Amino acid sequence: MKYLLIIIVFVFQLGKNFGQDDFFDHKETLLLMGTRFEITAISDSQEISINAVNKGIKEIQRIEELISSWKQNSQTTMINNSAGINPVKVDRELFNLIERSIKVSELTNGAFDITFGSIEKLYQFDKTEQQMPSDSIRLKSVQKINYKNIELNKTNQTVFLKEIGMKIGFGGIGKGYAANRALEIIQNIPGVKGGLVNAAGDLKAWGISNNKEGWPIQISDPENINNSIAWLNLMDNAIVTSGDYEKYFTSNGVRYAHIINPKTGIPTTGIKSVTIICPDAELADALATSVFVLGETDGLKLIDKLKHVEALIINDQNELLSSKNLKINTY
Numbered sequence: 001m002k003y004l005l006i007i008i009v010f011v012f013q014l015g016k017n018f019g020q021d022d023f024f025d026h027k028e029t030l031l032l033m034g035t036r037f038e039i040t041a042i043s044d045s046q047e048i049s050i051n052a053v054n055k056g057i058k059e060i061q062r063i064e065e066l067i068s069s070w071k072q073n074s075q076t077t078m079i080n081n082s083a084g085i086n087p088v089k090v091d092r093e094l095f096n097l098i099e100r101s102i103k104v105s106e107l108t109n110g111a112f113d114i115t116f117g118s119i120e121k122l123y124q125f126d127k128t129e130q131q132m133p134s135d136s137i138r139l140k141s142v143q144k145i146n147y148k149n150i151e152l153n154k155t156n157q158t159v160f161l162k163e164i165g166m167k168i169g170f171g172g173i174g175k176g177y178a179a180n181r182a183l184e185i186i187q188n189i190p191g192v193k194g195g196l197v198n199a200a201g202d203l204k205a206w207g208i209s210n211n212k213e214g215w216p217i218q219i220s221d222p223e224n225i226n227n228s229i230a231w232l233n234l235m236d237n238a239i240v241t242s243g244d245y246e247k248y249f250t251s252n253g254v255r256y257a258h259i260i261n262p263k264t265g266i267p268t269t270g271i272k273s274v275t276i277i278c279p280d281a282e283l284a285d286a287l288a289t290s291v292f293v294l295g296e297t298d299g300l301k302l303i304d305k306l307k308h309v310e311a312l313i314i315n316d317q318n319e320l321l322s323s324k325n326l327k328i329n330t331y
Contacts, residue, residue, distance in 0.1 A: 013326040023193055023208065026050045028057065033064045033175060035200040041186050042194040042208060052189045056182035056197065063178045066094055069079030069117055069169045076168060080117070087153060095157050101173055104286045108302065111293035112286045115161070115260040117169030118144035123267060125258040132251050144153040145262045169190035175199035176240060176285025186234065197281075204238040204281040219328075222272040222314055228319070229310065230330045238281035242288040243273035255316065258294040268292045270316050274299070277326070278309040287311070296321055 007223040010072075026049035027040040037060060041052035069076045075090045082088050089286045090098075095208035101114045122133045132138075144165045151160040161168065170177070179197040186195040194207030196215055205215040214235030221229040222245040244257030247314045249267075256267035274291045276284040287309065291299030296313050303311040320330060 004109075017104065018095060020091065024049050026053050028053050030057070031070070031276075032057070032060045033068075033178060033199070034116040035175060036266075037200070038198040039182060039186075040196045041189075041192055043189075043191045044193065045191065046188065047251075052186045052192050052195065055189065056186045056195075059182045059185045060178045060199075063174070063181060066091065067097065067170045067174050067177075069167065076170070079159050079161060080167045083161035087151070087158035087160035089158050094155060095152065095154075095159065096157055097173075097177060098168070099152060101151075101170075101280070101286070102147050102150060104173070104283070104290070106290040107257070108287075108290040108294065110263055111261075111290040111321065112172060113145055113147045114168045114170060114173070115145045115150065115166055116172070116260075116262050117167035118258065119262070119265070122265070123249060123256070123260075125249055125256075125267075128249055130249045130251050142262060173181055173282055173286045175202045176204075176238070176281040176283070178202075179238070179281040181206040199221040200279075201242065202233070202240045202281050202285050205234045206236050212263055217273055219312065223318065228329035228331060229314070230328050232277075232328045237277060237279055238284050239275060239277045240273040240281060240288045241273055241275040242292060244292075257292060259289055261293050268295075270295060271313055271323070272316060272318075273314045275312040276303075277308075277311070283309070 021043050023044055023048040025040060025042045029038045039053050039056045041049045044051045066073060067076050068074050069080060071077060073197055075094050079088045100281040104112045122141050144163055149162040149166060151162055179199045179202050182197045183195055183206055186309055194209055196205045211233055212273050214233035214324045217232055217234045217239060218228040221227045222243050247258035250256055252256040254269055271292055274288045276287045278284050291311060294302060294331055296315055303309055311323045312326060312328060313321040
């Protein structure tokens with residue numbers, strides 16, 4: 001559903017003495033689920049930290065095998081290949097993820113939709129000037145997108161896509177889910193005192209860092225990602241940022257982001273980046289996409305209705321717009 005861009009920059013220096021009592025950190029940066037993951041664990045021994053990070057990596061790899069639509073043997077691929085033909089029995093974990101995805105679709109009135117995988121590719125988000133497709137071509141590209149055509153059977157634990165050609169994909173929620181699960185694995189290891197998982201902008205933090213007030217997070221300026229536009233200390237929370245500064249095109253002077261409205265097939269306009277802060281990286285991941293589609297006004301109305309969820313939007317005029325209860329430091 002989207003390409004997550006790394007416009008959250010977190011900078012912290014850890015080591016044996018970083019303001020806490022003799023803790024050790026270990027961090028790995030590697031390519032997982034087709035994107036860049038950074039996984040950090042802090043514990044009272046280097047061995048425990050290394051072991052924790054390695055277990056976090058294995059958990060992400062396991063999830064990728066389960067939910068990746070590009071892996072031929074995954075259960076997600078099996079569901080897609082059986083669209084309009086027959087239901088597919090899946091693991092409870094995948095069944096629950098699909099069920100939660102549908103709930104987000106209902107919450108956002110379809111702004112988020114995992115059946116987006118069936119969209120026909122009409123645009124090149126390469127920063128060039130392009131001609132928009134005709135209305136008929138555009139609407140045809142999204143005709144198989146409809147989360148209401150996902151049929152779940154709890155008793156049989158099956159998933160059925162009602163129309164041939166339908167496809168599900170977890171590009172707008174999967175990395176957030178993986179960040180949640182990896183950090184859960186890390187924090188349940190005896191001796192681990194803190195951890196952080198960053199899945200290309202889908203970030204979940206827990207426990208101690210070098211800062212008593214939490215993990216210091218810098219939010220980058222979409223106009224210049226080397227500069228920060230805001231910052232906060234993250235403690236036992238998640239933050240997800242999605243932006244369009246690398247993947248977009250223009251048409252008749254209008255800039256179109258890479259996130260496409262699943263109902264109309266029209267790429268979004270008016271927003272450069274959306275940051276969502278809440279306890280759950282999976283939900284934050286899905287809401288970041290949804291706010292792009294809904295737009296700044298309706299997007300903030302949605303966020304303000306949700307408990308423990310906050311948002312920061314940077315629009316095309318470089319204005320910073322936030323939800324009612326967001327506490328963040330701006331430069």
